[in-house]
Amino acid sequence: MLKYVVNRLLSLIPVILVTSFMIYWAMSLTEGDPAMMIAGDGASQEMIEQIRHDLGLDQPFLLQYFNYMKGMLVGDMGKSYVTNKDVFATFFQYLPNTLYLGGSAVIIATIVSIPLGIYTAIHQNTWKDTAGMVFALFGTSMPNFWLGLMLIIIFALHLRLFPTGGNFGWKSLVLPAVTVGFGLAALITRITRSSMLDVMRQDYMTTARAKGCSEKRVIYKHGLKNALIPIITAIGLQMSLVITGSVLAETVFSWPGIGRLVYESITRRDIPMVTGSIILCSILMCIINLIVDLVYAFFDPRIKAQYSKKG
Amino acid sequence: MAAKKRIKGRTMFQETWHRLLKNKGAVIGMAFLALLVVVAVISPFVFDYETDVIGQNLAMKLQAPNSEHWFGTDEYGRDLFARVMYGARYSLAIGVGSVGFGLIVGTILGSIAGFYGGKADDIIMRGIDIFYSIPNILKAVVIVSLLGTSTINLIIALAISCATNYARIVRASVMTVRDLEYVESSYAMGLPTWKIILRHILPNCLSPIIVQTTLLIGTTIISASSLSFLGIGVPAPAPEWGALLSGGRAHIRGASYICVIPGLAIMFTVLALNLLGDGLRDALDPKLKK
Numbered sequence: 076m077l078k079y080v081v082n083r084l085l086s087l088i089p090v091i092l093v094t095s096f097m098i099y100w101a102m103s104l105t106e107g108d109p110a111m112m113i114a115g116d117g118a119s120q121e122m123i124e125q126i127r128h129d130l131g132l133d134q135p136f137l138l139q140y141f142n143y144m145k146g147m148l149v150g151d152m153g154k155s156y157v158t159n160k161d162v163f164a165t166f167f168q169y170l171p172n173t174l175y176l177g178g179s180a181v182i183i184a185t186i187v188s189i190p191l192g193i194y195t196a197i198h199q200n201t202w203k204d205t206a207g208m209v210f211a212l213f214g215t216s217m218p219n220f221w222l223g224l225m226l227i228i229i230f231a232l233h234l235r236l237f238p239t240g241g242n243f244g245w246k247s248l249v250l251p252a253v254t255v256g257f258g259l260a261a262l263i264t265r266i267t268r269s270s271m272l273d274v275m276r277q278d279y280m281t282t283a284r285a286k287g288c289s290e291k292r293v294i295y296k297h298g299l300k301n302a303l304i305p306i307i308t309a310i311g312l313q314m315s316l317v318i319t320g321s322v323l324a325e326t327v328f329s330w331p332g333i334g335r336l337v338y339e340s341i342t343r344r345d346i347p348m349v350t351g352s353i354i355l356c357s358i359l360m361c362i363i364n365l366i367v368d369l370v371y372a373f374f375d376p377r378i379k380a381q382y383s384k385k386g
Numbered sequence: 387m388a389a390k391k392r393i394k395g396r397t398m399f400q401e402t403w404h405r406l407l408k409n410k411g412a413v414i415g416m417a418f419l420a421l422l423v424v425v426a427v428i429s430p431f432v433f434d435y436e437t438d439v440i441g442q443n444l445a446m447k448l449q450a451p452n453s454e455h456w457f458g459t460d461e462y463g464r465d466l467f468a469r470v471m472y473g474a475r476y477s478l479a480i481g482v483g484s485v486g487f488g489l490i491v492g493t494i495l496g497s498i499a500g501f502y503g504g505k506a507d508d509i510i511m512r513g514i515d516i517f518y519s520i521p522n523i524l525k526a527v528v529i530v531s532l533l534g535t536s537t538i539n540l541i542i543a544l545a546i547s548c549a550t551n552y553a554r555i556v557r558a559s560v561m562t563v564r565d566l567e568y569v570e571s572s573y574a575m576g577l578p579t580w581k582i583i584l585r586h587i588l589p590n591c592l593s594p595i596i597v598q599t600t601l602l603i604g605t606t607i608i609s610a611s612s613l614s615f616l617g618i619g620v621p622a623p624a625p626e627w628g629a630l631l632s633g634g635r636a637h638i639r640g641a642s643y644i645c646v647i648p649g650l651a652i653m654f655t656v657l658a659l660n661l662l663g664d665g666l667r668d669a670l671d672p673k674l675k676k
Binding site for chain 1: 512515516518520521522523524527528529531532551554558601604605608609611612615616617618628631634635638639642645646649652653654656657660661664667
């Protein structure tokens, strides 16, 4: 297992290098000359050349990228064109807010959805199942930024229970976290239910019942444990959704996180901030994916065995 | 002889279709989607794009829904009903286009990786990891920054996300069935590998692919509208549903209907797709056949 972890960690390095290279390359091709943007209107040609030289933009592209990545290792990813703040420091200043929002959303979603998924699977084809599935259907069908807007209209503008935005204590977390978590909860409920139903048709469930296991033990020990693999994959797959949801919810609720940072940087065409944030977000996602894979191996001994054979 | 023929009955397609029609949700979903396709097809004939859909009329701005403007008007006095109806064209084209493209690419990659394992698996999955490691919305930001804001570029950006999803799911499914006895027996019978993958492995992974497709067309429509909401999807003044919501956001206090109606359009479209998908899943699942 340790060998597997080390292998996976090592395999992250090329992934991070290729990802960051592609992003850096793509962003460097975007319209607009950064030197001219910084110099502003009416700047002389010499001044623009000087800025270009200071930024290292007159060097070959590969060298620029190499210097950029070297800088990243020591926390130097350049400065914003607009605010002149350090990109690396700004990202890590905003990151905790996004993790706080995303984490709360995942916790809310998991607490609601896994029990609901099991419950609906056990009561398949009854009204309880239908009610649960109607909730899940609406949840997966709703764009979460729209849900955010509706929550603002109902709970902030009409009922005045929560603030419309910003980050001022737990009250301002409620609406954004529900916005991000609702769709996620619906998805996990659907997947838990369908996975449980698949498992419940298996022969080993019948065997477990035949040998006299209590129904609870059959469902949780024999059923859920086998059904968990697709559920964990699904939660892992949805981490990207959490980030996406956070970008949107942060925009809707003016929540000071990475999403809002990226959104504002795009609208201001602040390329270093966009590039830096996206590269750092991708590295974060690689780490999250690795954790998901490890959890996956932990829950499924077959996968663990396969990797230890390979590794 | 005639009696024998009757017993022979239906093809697999007819069987599935028959079962699908028994599912109320799927029928409602199909009916709604059919209606939506009709709306998308006829809207250019009913509304003139230049005058009805994007033509401004500031004298009529921000009117609440009334008999003349069923859904009200936006901040430029444009009729929201015409814009929402016309917007169906964008959502459907983007949803189906991106998922179709992603399905083909993702299934090919996923089945190769899952079936052959080893080096092929490593190379494909690392490639997928690279694309996958960038959250969809940020990937779209990069692609759209690179290619420029347009509907086609949006479809490309979303298709890449779909393909990575398919590849992962197909690979996982293929891995679980590739060592089963019926695959071994196909080998023993001397079938070529591509035939085994296409005829024996993929049909047995169909259930997750279908569930994923239904979820994906829906989520792709949502993603497209999310990107337009952020201003990096379908460029203005096109009446994409997300773009309508983005415009309405500034008027959430005074004219909240602008924020409500396009969202309902997205929600019901995705709801219909999900209902149909669930119906298809039940209809196609051979385990339920009995």
